[in-house]
Amino acid sequence: MTTVITHNRRRSRLSSLIDQPGGISTRIALKQAAENLAGLESQSLALVEETIQKLADMSPPASIDEVHDKLKEAYALSAGIIDAAGPFAREDLCRAATNLCDLLDGSPVDQMFDWRIITVHAQSFRLLLILPEEQAEARKQVLASLQEVLKAKLGA
């Protein structure tokens, strides 16, 4: 039988602070946050480009022993793209990066990994970066192809 212990409800200090007189509205808060983040947008793009380059420069594992570390490194880079692009409405980049994270996470580390998957994703990231905003259809196609890779490899 599992023992369940319930601690007394307690009010956090934050719950008292939030209702202090004064403060700001949601509208103002979001406007201020957007202004604060806007200054980092170009830095975000530069970081995404740098991360894509690192991913493209990675060499495939030479043996099974290296697979675990290589997949871990590629996973961290891909997650880094989500980190950097996330706040700037780059859903396309984030979806492509999530696709790669899913693939790397679901791949067995006791088998050789098809490195073309990394190459294809790196190329797709670059394409998504340079596609003009109005090319929504092309963007959709890129993402759909990456999803097909995921389905083919993991049956997702």
Added chain:
Amino acid sequence: MSFTATRSPGIGEALRESAVFNFEGAVTMVIDDSPFALELTMRALNGFGLKTRHACASAVEAISILKENPIDLILVDSDMPGMTGFEFVRWLRRSKLEPNAFAPVIMTAAHVRQSQVAEARDCGANFLITKPFSSLTLLERIVWVSRDNRPFMEVGDYLGPDRRFKSEPYAGPERRADEIRRKAGKE
């Protein structure tokens, strides 16, 4: 133009544009091994009127601060080298530090590995936000954790806020405990 301020919402409720809140004086800690992600989070928080008092690059750095200082809100990244965000929250909840062991914790994650889904649920964080998320989502979750008065539960290996959410009033038959309370009140 007329402007009516409304109270910020309870847990699970959408945040209205006119909702007003005040985080002045809140002691906030942000933990992320990525300096850029740390900066992004701090800037967003700053926009909400939340100044980050402690910006930490690792869980270990955060722990030494938590041992000495009360913290009102913690935002932690899940995937960090060394001690992960999940391990950090698990440590925090069992730390017996008053009041920090019960501090509201929002965990952020770029991606959650399949093998970590259970850990994400069971580590004891109040909320997990997966990236990409908008400033609105972040703000909404911060307001929610401020209103989060779920009791802390210890069930087996779990120690944290009650994982059963009740955003709707209970509509089922009267609970036995409520029945006893009602009868006791009448007598």
